Amino acid sequence: MLSNELSAMQAQATAPAISLIVPLDDASGRSRQTASSQVKKAIKKVAKTLEDIYPEQSVQLLPLLEEQLLQFDKHYHPGAQGAGIYVSSDYYHQCLFPFPVEEKAHIAGAFSIRELLYLEHYATGYLLLHINEQTVQCYNGKLNELEEITNQHFPLHFRDDYEYSKPAQLTSHGGYEGTKSFEKDKSTLKAIRTRNFYREADHKLNAVLNGQSIIIAGPEKDIALFREVTGHTQRIIGEIPGNYSHLPLKKLEEKCWDTIRAWTDKQEATSLSQLLGKTWPENIIEGTKKVWQAVQAGRGLKLLVEKDYACPGFIGDKAGKFYIRAPKTGHRTIADAVDDIIQAVLRKKGEVIFANNGALSEHQHIALITRY
Secondary structure, three states: OOOHHHHHHHHHOOOOEEEEEEEOOOOOOOOHHHHHHHHHHHHHHHHHHHHHHOHHHHHHHHHHHHHHHHHHHHHOOOOOOEEEEEEEOOEEEEEEEOOOOOOEEEEEOOOOOHHHHHHHOOOOOEEEEEEOOOEEEEEEEEOOEEEEOOOOOOOEEOOOOOOOOOOOOOOOOOHHHHHHHHHHHHHHHHHHHHHHHHHHHHHHHOOOOOOOEEEEEEOHHHHHHHHHHOOOHHHEEEEEEOOOOOOOHHHHHHHHHHHHHHHHHHHHHHHHHHHHHHOOHHHEEEOHHHHHHHHHOOOEEEEEEEOOOOOOEEEEOOOOOEEOOOOOOOEEEEOOHHHHHHHHHHHOOOEEEEEOOOOOHHHOOEEEEEOO
């Protein structure tokens, strides 16, 4: 189902609506200036196309496109692997994609929202619990961005004010053994107090969890101690072992994104396999042409499509028949029929489910579960 935000976006779009998707170079070593230059080049390219096709409307739209370059510089994130710019006369929007995207310049009567839909399915909120034996920090997470929670619950600091008293007397024969015993007792007491510390943190999670999943980051021994006492085991979806206390937050953001993406991909793959396995064969249609026809007839319940699968299409002038290859008779061309299929499914209250590239190769990269 299309989210309220994307529904509003489509409702406000007026032709020509510009959808510009810009891949960004590998983030390692990439500067803000380099990324900005890539976006500027893409805007310049689509602006030329806009002037050629819509010379009158371009007078209003070109300044809006140029403004998006300034917004990109302002909101740039080093972890972004792509940028999306959406502009029409009454609406403009920009976002960054933490996953690879294919270059696209789409000018039509509605926005191309495939990448935004794909972004949404990763955008479930989560909590990061960053622990060590001295401090527990909690972050709200979404995609590859973290925001620390600072309130009466977090951050939580360990207070080791317990007096560890050595034995009053040690004999000359038992001195070494007594020292070892004391150190062992101290270590045991500290482990107990650390467990109690993590138990307190786990209890405080109830005030901020809001049904979200949890990722734990910290030294392995601390993660193990926390798992011994937590009452939220079912909500823990991943661990990030290591000491990140003195590293930039960006490092944790990268690790969290890797974790949430891998977990989401695994959940989606399982759901996809179960969905295809439980559906009667007569209710599954495969291939762009057959899926197009079924969707236009209103039969589309769930559309399954690979993330970057694209296919041109052609509509005959007379009967409006759909072709994969250009007919010899009069026709109009659809640059990407898959985008049009996605839009049609959503308009008719169906659901779009994305799969990783290659996951639907046995189903011609696109399949439809029908209503009847």
